[in-house]
Amino acid sequence: MKIAVLSQDSSLYSTKRLVEAGEARGHQMPVINYLRCYMNIASQKPSVIYQGKPLENFDAIIPRIGASRTFYGTAVVRQFEVMGVFSANESQAIARSRDKLRCLQILARAGVGLPVTGFAHATKDIDGLIDIVGGGPLVIKLLEGTQGIGVVLAETHQAAKSVIEAFRGLDANILVQEFIKEAGGADTRCFVVGDKVIASMKRQGAEGEFRSNLHRGGKAEKVKLTPEERSTAVRSAKAMGLRIAGVDMLSSNRGPVVMEVNSSPGLEGIEKATEIDVAGKIIEFLEKNAAPGKTRDRIQY
Numbered sequence: 001m002k003i004a005v006l007s008q009d010s011s012l013y014s015t016k017r018l019v020e021a022g023e024a025r026g027h028q029m030p031v032i033n034y035l036r037c038y039m040n041i042a043s044q045k046p047s048v049i050y051q052g053k054p055l056e057n058f059d060a061i062i063p064r065i066g067a068s069r070t071f072y073g074t075a076v077v078r079q080f081e082v083m084g085v086f087s088a089n090e091s092q093a094i095a096r097s098r099d100k101l102r103c104l105q106i107l108a109r110a111g112v113g114l115p116v117t118g119f120a121h122a123t124k125d126i127d128g129l130i131d132i133v134g135g136g137p138l139v140i141k142l143l144e145g146t147q148g149i150g151v152v153l154a155e156t157h158q159a160a161k162s163v164i165e166a167f168r169g170l171d172a173n174i175l176v177q178e179f180i181k182e183a184g185g186a187d188t189r190c191f192v193v194g195d196k197v198i199a200s201m202k203r204q205g206a207e208g209e210f211r212s213n214l215h216r217g218g219k220a221e222k223v224k225l226t227p228e229e230r231s232t233a234v235r236s237a238k239a240m241g242l243r244i245a246g247v248d249m250l251s252s253n254r255g256p257v258v259m260e261v262n263s264s265p266g267l268e269g270i271e272k273a274t275e276i277d278v279a280g281k282i283i284e285f286l287e288k289n290a291a292p293g294k295t296r297d298r299i300q301y
């Protein structure tokens with residue numbers, strides 16, 4: 001097969017591993033920097049042009065679109081879809097997953113367990129917002145944050161109020177969320193490919209840190225999921241319309257609650273923690289499923 005890896009940097013671990021896994025199975029695996037592609041949006045012969053030549057005869061693409069490049073990246077993915085090329089994740093699903101609030105709204109609609117969450121842009125009724133999630137301690141998140149930056153734990157109602165006021169002064173979009181104390185500073189990343197969880201790891205935050213992000217000094221180890229965690233991960237990916245997803249959840253007293261669904265989950269942390277060939281599983285999934293014209297996103301919102 002001829003499979004394009006859409007990535008800005010061929011030296012990234014995830015990109016390298018996908019290329020390696022594909023080539024090991026006899027596929028052609030060019031890395032295409034999607035920011036350098038341009039497009040001919042014509043109904044007769046739509047095309048994507050890269051390094052002066054049209055990209056033709058691809059069986060599949062694997063989009064690895066950077067969070068700050070969603071607009072142009074999803075446009076390139078969509079163009080491949082118009083051309084009938086199978087995408088590991090579709091443009092609409094990627095766009096949907098990039099908005100934390102939209103993500104939670106879709107999961108809520110699908111009946112997936114979530115931390116109690118309130119949303120505000122610039123509310124004057126801060127006390128009301130805090131009451132929605134049951135008072136302090138609570139977690140306040142900047143909607144645009146990644147890697148744990150902009151995620152704050154406020155122990156008391158008063159502390160929460162000050163933080164919300166500060167964010168409000170910055171004109172930021174924020175989520176206010178029930179603090180899942182019993183998670184003990186750990187979360188679980190479930191890597192979903194197709195309709196299965198193919199690898200999972202538990203990330204534990206550094207001593208005294210409630211955020212478990214590896215970028216914040218968290219440590220990862222493989223973990224065996226409960227059937228409920230497994231089905232929650234698969235249902236979440238499905239609700240988002242993602243074939244490949246990193247579903248992050250916390251263990252709460254009422255079962256697993258999902259924080260986020262990532263459409264370009266990194267391979268390094270999970271492969272190293274679990275010693276599972278995640279890249280190989282993605283390629284195998286494409287071998288089984290990539291057929292021209294199979295692209296169809298049926299989710300209406």
Ligand code: ADP
Binds near residue numbers: 145146181211248
């Ligand atoms: P980011 O997308 O920036 O990583 P997250 O929403 O995933 O932000 O939060 C970062 C970390 O903070 C999570 O991995 C988790 O360990 C912790 N965390 C986030 N929300 C909660 C919560 N409601 N209760 C307890 N811990 C949380």
